[in-house]
Amino acid sequence: MFSTLSTWLEHRTGIMTFVRAMLLEGVPGGAKWRYVWGSCLAFVFSIQLITGLFLTTAYSPSSSQAWSSVHFIQYKMDFGWLIRGLHHFGSQTMMVLIALHMLQVVIAGAQLPPREVNWWLGIGLLSVTFGLSLTGYLLPWDQKGYWATRVATNISSNIPVIGNDIKQLAVGGPDYGNHTLTRFYALHVAILPLSLIVLLIAHIVIFRRHGVTSAENEQGLVPDAPPEASLLTQHKEEAEHEPFWPRQAFYDMVACMAVFSVMMGLVLYGFAHEVEQPKGPDGAEPGWYEKIARAGVHGKGAELDAAADRDTANYPARPEWYFLFLFQLLKYFKGDLVLVGTVHIPNGVMVLLTILPFFGYGAMRKFGHFFGMFVVMSLLIVVGILTLFALRDDQPDGILFGLLKSSDENTLKLARQHQENMRDAEKLAKRACQLAMDGTPVEGGHLLIRNDPLTTGQKLFQVKCGSCHSFTANAKDKELKLFDDWVPKDKNGKANPTASDLGDFGTKEWVRSLLEDPMRPKHFGAVKKPVRNAENEIVKGPDGKPELTNGLGTMANWRKGIDKARKKPKDPVDPILQDADFDAIAAYLEILARPRDERKDEKAIFAGQTAFDSEFNKCSDCHRVEKAKKVGKALKWEIDGGETAPDLSFYGSADWIRGMIMSPGHKDRYGKKNLMPGFRNTEGPGSELSIREFHDTNPPPDGLKETPLQHLSDVERELIIRWIRRDYRPVYGGAVIAK
Amino acid sequence: MEPETDRRSFLGFAIFGLGTIFSAIIGVPLVCYGIDPRHRKGPKSSFKAVDGIKLDEFSLNDPRQGVIRDKRDDGWIHYPNDVIGRVWVVQSGPRPDLSTPEKVAAFNTSSIVERERYLKVFTTICPHMGCSVNRDSAGGFACPCHAATFALNGDRATADNPAMRGMDTLEWKIDESDPEALRIVVAYKNFVSSIEKKEVIGEEPAA
Incomplete structure (x- = not known):
């Protein structure tokens, strides 16, 4: 059956003859391990083709979607991590193999006549492979690719006369974005691979025309054969040599598998950022298949940096390692000499490589053979050294166990800065990969970081709130390794907080500590206000600066009263019982911060309420608060209490903090005692009304014409609130992105 | 059998063996990746x-x-x-x-x-x-x-x-x-079209 079918197929197509001709190609001088590199390259290229094809089925080349779609491949698609990982490391493997292949070619002298054309095709293949690497590096549209591509394309703009046009054509306009991606995508998945395939076919056909370059076959198999000589006639002439099948085929196979094992090893070792594994629909642990198929969440596969964001202060851009030598070269040619490093030397080298075969004519052949080896080996050595120098310059402790270390103080300083930037970039990348597990906003993955309370919220806090408020990190914050304690500093770098410490603000512990001693620096101890004389003028000290006194002293006076009552000779207040009351109040306020239908613990609510109203504790004298009454089974909430201090319903909740930021002097909060400026959106639609309402509801404090008001956008405000409350879900346009 | 033929057929087997292992290692993930939408x-x-x-x-x-x-x-x-x-x-x-x-x-x-x-x-x-x-x-x-x-x-x-x-x-x-x-x-739900039975499209089991 099979043989009938194959006979029929052979008769109609000649396929068997073709395969036989391919496999029985002669290898003059016999099979050798050193001939494997070309096959390995073709093998890795086919892996690139297959994995690349599969990647295109899930990739979206647009500046808002590219990163998210790659994240989806890496973390959510079955074996996406493996396919993408192989493709990523495949490109690096090709670079190494090209170096080895070239080296082997010049050692054999295979660039010399009659094989000049094949050498030139090889140089073409090298250029196309460089092009594929360069374009592929941008496609994930992550910070790494984005900033490296900016550098690469700007280098092309250095070329005299046409440079800017080349750059603008590559970038697709004056700036980087959708058009850059669509162009790079077209180059990467169609134009360059097709060119490579055409060049590769020509390369292989011409290779078969001349055969391997061994001592027995220096001049090629059929130097004088007419161009129309068919594969079959060639085959006859080759018959005296050992055929390709099976020994050379076996060597090639073993080498290809070894290369593939290295690639797989890199993929399995994993260079991606680990993220938390999402639970199944019922909160179930993932099964064995999910664990393997989505091993990207365990950091397997290739790295994915944070999404490209032009709003990045100091991204430490570096090209992929095989382009580091060009990067390093750029450092040595500054100012007017920049063209030497970017254009003259690289293109000069390409020209030199191109003319290498010409040194093989006639009597020059021996010299040409030596010269070819000399050029390529020197080139590889120089590239290697430049790469090592580039790595060395970025490592303050040097590389190769400190053997290679820069002695230049300035370089070391930059290296330290670079490592610090790298660490920051890594943190953001990990954070972005984690956040995108819940999906990304349609505007693009960069918003995940821009609207991330943990990273951006923290920065905003430092800029907008941090000149007065401190923020002491707790143990859990430190575990995240994303921030340290924040303390406002004056011009001389001395700690100078003038408002409360908002670390743990509004928690039960915070309230309890405040009741213990309101004048701790954490609470009102740091709150300062200028001293005023009888004419309500600010009193200046001998140094010309306003004299300061403690602000918000009412709570201090309250505590003095509490302590006095405890030491009364007659009927002193029992401190143990009262402290239990304070515990109950702290617990009660924490419950009050929740939405009404989530306040469930009735025992704690009523205990806190009673303590709040107690004649010994006196909270109700000044503060009002929502109190519960039992109606049927449900709780009904009514506000009740004094009006000279802030309303403590929802104290510490996002709503309360929002009110405090937008309207700190409102009668529900600090009223005329308020010392904090308001923060509102003072730009755009509705802002005029908002400003007017702010001044209507925030009467000026004593001695001021009006309460100061500063601009803070709505999203910025929400980011700060979430950061203070350690609610790290990203904000977008007021809506939550995380589910 | 002559030793030469023996060796040739061993190499042939080795090549096919390695090829099969490789095809499986890369083929299975490719297929799984390709049919990934099937179990979304x-x-x-x-x-x-x-x-x-x-x-x-x-x-x-x-x-x-x-x-x-x-x-x-x-x-x-x-x-x-x-x-x-x-x-x-x-x-x-x-x-x-x-x-x-x-x-x-x-x-x-x-x-x-x-x-x-x-x-x-x-x-x-x-x-x-x-x-x-x-x-x-x-x-x-x-x-x-x-x-x-x-x-x-x-x-x-x-x-x-x-x-x-x-x-x-x-x-x-x-x-x-x-x-x-x-x-x-x-x-709200989506249903499979053009069949007699009303059937929900790819719904996760209720939690």
Whole structure:
């Protein structure tokens, strides 16, 4: 059956003859391990083709979607991590193999006549492979690719006369974005691979025309054969040599598998950022298949940096390692000499490589053979050294166990800065990969970081709130390794907080500590206000600066009263019982911060309420608060209490903090005692009304014409609130992105 | 057998063996990657308001169309609040007594058959090929694509109809959060088209 079918197929197509001709190609001088590199390259290229094809089925080349779609491949698609990982490391493997292949070619002298054309095709293949690497590096549209591509394309703009046009054509306009991606995508998945395939076919056909370059076959198999000589006639002439099948085929196979094992090893070792594994629909642990198929969440596969964001202060851009030598070269040619490093030397080298075969004519052949080896080996050595120098310059402790270390103080300083930037970039990348597990906003993955309370919220806090408020990190914050304690500093770098410490603000512990001693620096101890004389003028000290006194002293006076009552000779207040009351109040306020239908613990609510109203504790004298009454089974909430201090319903909740930021002097909060400026959106639609309402509801404090008001956008405000409350879900346009 | 042939066939086997192992190592993940969409589940449906239409606005056999919004995932994109579908709501019987919150709660616990005696909620997606069903001049519904026609109660209007089943009803109940203005909430779903049975597309098992 099979043989009938194959006979029929052979008769109609000649396929068997073709395969036989391919496999029985002669290898003059016999099979050798050193001939494997070309096959390995073709093998890795086919892996690139297959994995690349599969990647295109899930990739979206647009500046808002590219990163998210790659994240989806890496973390959510079955074996996406493996396919993408192989493709990523495949490109690096090709670079190494090209170096080895070239080296082997010049050692054999295979660039010399009659094989000049094949050498030139090889140089073409090298250029196309460089092009594929360069374009592929941008496609994930992550910070790494984005900033490296900016550098690469700007280098092309250095070329005299046409440079800017080349750059603008590559970038697709004056700036980087959708058009850059669509162009790079077209180059990467169609134009360059097709060119490579055409060049590769020509390369292989011409290779078969001349055969391997061994001592027995220096001049090629059929130097004088007419161009129309068919594969079959060639085959006859080759018959005296050992055929390709099976020994050379076996060597090639073993080498290809070894290369593939290295690639797989890199993929399995994993260079991606680990993220938390999402639970199944019922909160179930993932099964064995999910664990393997989505091993990207365990950091397997290739790295994915944070999404490209032009709003990045100091991204430490570096090209992929095989382009580091060009990067390093750029450092040595500054100012007017920049063209030497970017254009003259690289293109000069390409020209030199191109003319290498010409040194093989006639009597020059021996010299040409030596010269070819000399050029390529020197080139590889120089590239290697430049790469090592580039790595060395970025490592303050040097590389190769400190053997290679820069002695230049300035370089070391930059290296330290670079490592610090790298660490920051890594943190953001990990954070972005984690956040995108819940999906990304349609505007693009960069918003995940821009609207991330943990990273951006923290920065905003430092800029907008941090000149007065401190923020002491707790143990859990430190575990995240994303921030340290924040303390406002004056011009001389001395700690100078003038408002409360908002670390743990509004928690039960915070309230309890405040009741213990309101004048701790954490609470009102740091709150300062200028001293005023009888004419309500600010009193200046001998140094010309306003004299300061403690602000918000009412709570201090309250505590003095509490302590006095405890030491009364007659009927002193029992401190143990009262402290239990304070515990109950702290617990009660924490419950009050929740939405009404989530306040469930009735025992704690009523205990806190009673303590709040107690004649010994006196909270109700000044503060009002929502109190519960039992109606049927449900709780009904009514506000009740004094009006000279802030309303403590929802104290510490996002709503309360929002009110405090937008309207700190409102009668529900600090009223005329308020010392904090308001923060509102003072730009755009509705802002005029908002400003007017702010001044209507925030009467000026004593001695001021009006309460100061500063601009803070709505999203910025929400980011700060979430950061203070350690609610790290990203904000977008007021809506939550995380589910 | 001659040693030379022996060695040749060993090498041949080794090449095919290595090739097979390699093909499996790369082939299995490629296939799994390729069929990955096969086991992506549809979103879980939960009861969502219909465009704020109040119960008072319905009258007998006067269909109203409304929009259902919910969070929606489109591959890697998460839309916090997007339109997930449209529905037709038809009052098919007299309004039950819903004058107290207790009565509303009791009505909500009655069977869906019972509730549909009052209101029926249809997805606008045609059960034939998935176009959007509109009103027709005969007083029922008609699909503009392949002329499937339906009566107001959702049944197929004629027997020679391209649709294999009537319009797909969705489960609904009354939103109890605002007793002053009663509204309905609907659990929106997508159904497999052009089969006789009503079958939900890729729904995850209920939690």
